Amino acid sequence: MHEVAVRAADIAAYQRVLGPERSLALRSGAERLAGTLAGRTVWNINSTSAGGGVAELLHSLVPLAQALGIPVRWLVIDGDAPFFTITKRLCTLVYGSAGDGGPTGEAEQEHYRQVLRANADNLAEFVRPGDIVIVHEAQPAGLIPAAANLGARVVYRAHTGCDTPNEHTARGWSFLRPYVEKADASVFLIEPHVPDWAPNPYVIAPSIDPCSPKNVDLSPATAVAVLQAAGALAGAGSGQVEVRHPVIAVRDGEPPAADVPMVVQVSRWDRLKDMVGVLRSFAAADVPGTWLTLAGSEVTGVSDDPEAEEIFEECRGVWSRLPPSIRSRVQLLCLPMADPRENALVVNALQQHATVVVQKSLAEGFGLTATEAMWKSRPLLANAVGGLRVQVVPDESGILLDPAQPTGAAEPIARVLGDPALAERLGAGARRRVHERYLPDRHLLEWGRLITALSD
Numbered sequence: 212m213h214e215v216a217v218r219a220a221d222i223a224a225y226q227r228v229l230g231p232e233r234s235l236a237l238r239s240g241a242e243r244l245a246g247t248l249a250g251r252t253v254w255n256i257n258s259t260s261a262g263g264g265v266a267e268l269l270h271s272l273v274p275l276a277q278a279l280g281i282p283v284r285w286l287v288i289d290g291d292a293p294f295f296t297i298t299k300r301l302c303t304l305v306y307g308s309a310g311d312g313g314p315t316g317e318a319e320q321e322h323y324r325q326v327l328r329a330n331a332d333n334l335a336e337f338v339r340p341g342d343i344v345i346v347h348e349a350q351p352a353g354l355i356p357a358a359a360n361l362g363a364r365v366v367y368r369a370h371t372g373c374d375t376p377n378e379h380t381a382r383g384w385s386f387l388r389p390y391v392e393k394a395d396a397s398v399f400l401i402e403p404h405v406p407d408w409a410p411n412p413y414v415i416a417p418s419i420d421p422c423s424p425k426n427v428d429l430s431p432a433t434a435v436a437v438l439q440a441a442g443a444l445a446g447a448g449s450g451q452v453e454v455r456h457p458v459i460a461v462r463d464g465e466p467p468a469a470d471v472p473m474v475v476q477v478s479r480w481d482r483l484k485d486m487v488g489v490l491r492s493f494a495a496a497d498v499p500g501t502w503l504t505l506a507g508s509e510v511t512g513v514s515d516d517p518e519a520e521e522i523f524e525e526c527r528g529v530w531s532r533l534p535p536s537i538r539s540r541v542q543l544l545c546l547p548m549a550d551p552r553e554n555a556l557v558v559n560a561l562q563q564h565a566t567v568v569v570q571k572s573l574a575e576g577f578g579l580t581a582t583e584a585m586w587k588s589r590p591l592l593a594n595a596v597g598g599l600r601v602q603v604v605p606d607e608s609g610i611l612l613d614p615a616q617p618t619g620a621a622e623p624i625a626r627v628l629g630d631p632a633l634a635e636r637l638g639a640g641a642r643r644r645v646h647e648r649y650l651p652d653r654h655l656l657e658w659g660r661l662i663t664a665l666s667d
């Protein structure tokens with residue numbers, strides 16, 4: 212286990228986005244919380260410092276909380292490949308999907324416990340009695356009893372869940388329940404995800420960081436320059452933007468030109484993100500002269516996501532069998548993770564440059580990628596599953612797709628590509644929605660209330 216060092220955020224940048232009234236409410240909420248904590252620390256524990264929604268959230272909230280004077284720190288657990296195969300299986304099961312079909316029996320419990328025992332020994336170096344420990348997701352859930360034994364108040368933060376829990380969800384939870392139910396509180400993304408046995412449950416929606424390289428406003432020209440420098444668009448770039456780690460692209464020939472309408476989905480290479488469904492929808496929409504970009508993190512060396520390579524290869528297989536007239540208008544991009552800021556900038560540019568953004572997930576806790584695209588005023592087509600149903604007000608801040616339709620994005624893709632006024636209206640509604648609901652001030656204040664309640 213190791214600590215992730217972060218630099219306190221620049222508060223002024225947030226104040227500009229939030230405006231004076233919300234900035235003041237955030238400051239006074241933070242002061243109250245710092246007073247309540249009275250020197251005690253809030254620890255976050257998760258499984259990776261880069262890649263995926265949890266790391267994304269912590270990179271945003273921890274620096275902001277620190278800048279506001281709240282003592283928040285971040286620990287990442289260590290684990291081996293079999294451990295992450297088991298925990299990936301558990302996350303997929305909780306999502307309500309069979310996943311790799313592998314076992315979750317006594318041997319897996321034993322390995323899970325063994326890996327977390329080693330982490331628990333480290334935990335004692337950090338956590339003091341009275342501290343608050345927030346355990347994110349299945350990977351470190353087994354540390355809850357150890358954190359409680361150290362005298363901390365422990366919160367389980369779920370980032371996955373299933374709208375209509377099924378036998379897979381039950382199996383995933385039955386593995387995790389003995390640990391999670393020892394927490395002092397548990398936090399879920401949306402109401403339907405809360406299991407009936409959840410200890411002291413809360414529902415808190417996540418947020419995106421409007422001031423991070425992922426979400427700062429980029430002009431259209433800058434977005435194009437970044438994508439050209441990264442090798443995602445044709446052209447030499449302006450020379451003013453340098454990208455040291457270009458994308459790894461699968462496509463026929465040259466990248467698309469900067470003025471080509473582009474449909475984009477950015478997601479980890481995970482079966483539940485349904486990249487293949489986006490590909491098939493784009494093929495069925497078959498709007499001449501438009502391109503599809505499917506982008507995800509690079510697939511080798513992603514320690515906590517062992518399936519990524521397999522899913523990417525599956526997608527490449529489907530792409531290679533498309534009719535040439537469609538295949539030649541699709542690119543699959545793997546975005547290097549070596550430099551997280553650069554990776555974030557490329558994601559930002561892709562989302563900003565997109566004509567239409569799709570999030571066709573088969574299950575979703577809360578789709579950060581969707582909120583990121585909405586913040587960039589993009590028209591979003593999102594499958595009506597999980598948090599996406601709450602994030603998007605249908606036909607006001609995006610379009611919700613019918614999850615029963617495997618190529619359900621096809622007709623809306625064609626419709627929005629063909630109707631710039633609709634695209635503009637949905638994009639404006641999307642930006643408003645995020646500004647009202649999904650920025651970090653609301654998120655931190657809700658956590659503040661929970662932590663205060665636990666401290667009483």
Ligand code: UDP
Nearest residue numbers: 263264267478479507508546577578579580
């Ligand atoms: N992401 C990224 N680089 C990539 C692919 C994804 O930074 O190459 C980010 C993405 O922008 C988002 C997060 O990973 O912030 C994914 O969060 P989401 O809630 O959409 O899905 P999760 O991966 O947690 O299932």
